[in-house]
Amino acid sequence: MVEESRPAFAAERRERILELVRAHGTMSLRDLAVKVGASEVTVRRDVRALEAEGLVDRRRGGVALPGRIGHEQSxxxxxxxxxxxxxxxxxxxxxxxxxxxxxxxxxxxxxxxxxxxxxxxxxxxxxxxxxxxxxxxxxxxxxxxxxxxxxxxxxxxxxxxxxxxxxxxxxxxxxxxxxxxxxxxxxxxxxxxxxxxxxxxxxxxxxxxxxxxxxxxxxxxxxxxxxxxxxxxxxxxxxxxxxxxxxxxxxxxxxxxxxxxxxxxxxx
The missing domain is CATH 3.40.50.1360 (Rossmann fold)
Structure with missing residues (x-):
């Protein structure tokens, strides 16, 4: 059974994605895929699920925290x-x-x-x-x-x-x-x-x-x-x-x- 078809693994992976985005503010799908050890297709699907819950915002090629578009870091x-x-x-x-x-x-x-x-x-x-x-x-x-x-x-x-x-x-x-x-x-x-x-x-x-x-x-x-x-x-x-x-x-x-x-x- 492939990883993305197993709900327990998907939940763990999405939690890890959320932790990474919270730590960095914005991340590319490519970097997330490397960090969680999954394909970009899988990560893109995870990001869509997290966005549906209002936890992240998708953008072309990457992901950010909600409201990040107007945030200015120190x-x-x-x-x-x-x-x-x-x-x-x-x-x-x-x-x-x-x-x-x-x-x-x-x-x-x-x-x-x-x-x-x-x-x-x-x-x-x-x-x-x-x-x-x-x-x-x-x-x-x-x-x-x-x-x-x-x-x-x-x-x-x-x-x-x-x-x-x-x-x-x-x-x-x-x-x-x-x-x-x-x-x-x-x-x-x-x-x-x-x-x-x-x-x-x-x-x-x-x-x-x-x-x-x-x-x-x-x-x-x-x-x-x-x-x-x-x-x-x-x-x-x-x-x-x-x-x-x-x-x-x-x-x-x-x-x-x-x-x-x-x-x-x-x-x-």
């Missing part, structure tokens, strides 16, 4: 998650920066990792509203850092508001490097906070191209406020655990997808 709560993936994404994104470039960099733990990689470069101008990005570049002698004005938004350690948006008006840069809480082919890049979204849009509007940095937990996820339309994403840099079906749909909107390999996976 910076500290996000910083330790997928650290290896974010480091690999940051290193891959660095290849899109050339000497003499001017770029904008938005807030987030992934863009902070990117800034640490960027610190090794020279002859670069970085415009940012992120205090953590600016701090990561503090000792980089070859990089000119321009920080916007604005009001501090503590959850993302970034400056937001009219002053931040106005300080970006009229600027022109080569690329914008942005992160967020979700990226999908339907809504593009999104974030839970309208003030953060408004400055993200201003950072993108400055640039000839927009590069989105997103680990696999963000791929296929939607949050409350859309910041960059899917057709405006020129490059998406993610990791090998991202849902391939969602990546295909993003490629169909015109994004060039770069898949970064985590250091531990090299040579396997």
């Amino acid at each position: 910076y500290a709560g996000r910083s330790g998650r997928c650290a290896a993936e974010k480091s690999a994404i940051a290193a891959a994104a660095l290849r899109l920066v050339k000497p003499g470039d001017a770029i904008t960099v938005g807030p987030g733990t992934t863009t902070e990792a990117f800034a640490r990689e960027l610190a090794s470069r020279s002859d670069i101008t970085v415009v940012t509203n992120s205090l953590r990005v600016a701090d990561a570049l503090l000792g980089a002698s070859g990089i000119e850092v321009v920080v916007t004005g604005g009001t501090l938004h503590a959850p993302v350690r970034a400056l937001v508001g009219a002053a931040a948006e106005q300080s970006l008006a009229g600027l022109r840069v080569n690329r914008a490097f942005l992160s967020g809480n979700g990226v999908s082919a339907e809504r593009g890049l999104s974030t839970p906070n309208p003030a953060v979204a408004a400055v993200d849009r201003a950072l993108a509007d400055c640039a000839e191209e927009t590069v989105v940095l997103a680990d696999h937990t963000k791929i296929g996820a939607d949050t409350m406020v859309s910041t960059v339309a899917p057709e405006s994403i020129a490059h998406l840099v993610t990791d090998t655990s991202a849902d391939p079906e969602v990546l295909m749909t993003l490629e169909e909107t015109g994004a060039l997808v770069h898949v970064a390999v985590v250091e531990q996976e090299r040579g396997q």
Whole structure:
């Protein structure tokens, strides 16, 4: 008898899925399948059952706690998650920066990792509203850092508001490097906070191209406020655990997808 036809096993597996989602907030079906030792088809069926009970919300390629679409985690709560993936994404994104470039960099733990990689470069101008990005570049002698004005938004350690948006008006840069809480082919890049979204849009509007940095937990996820339309994403840099079906749909909107390999996976 196969596992999914045995109610006792199904109940245990669904309880484990619920525990994982509660612990992480959002998870992809692929990650859940690995964690519980079942197929994605089985996990998808379990998730439908949990959603019917009001315990989780389904989304393309993954699952979240109910009401997660409008929730904004603290910076500290996000910083330790997928650290290896974010480091690999940051290193891959660095290849899109050339000497003499001017770029904008938005807030987030992934863009902070990117800034640490960027610190090794020279002859670069970085415009940012992120205090953590600016701090990561503090000792980089070859990089000119321009920080916007604005009001501090503590959850993302970034400056937001009219002053931040106005300080970006009229600027022109080569690329914008942005992160967020979700990226999908339907809504593009999104974030839970309208003030953060408004400055993200201003950072993108400055640039000839927009590069989105997103680990696999963000791929296929939607949050409350859309910041960059899917057709405006020129490059998406993610990791090998991202849902391939969602990546295909993003490629169909015109994004060039770069898949970064985590250091531990090299040579396997």
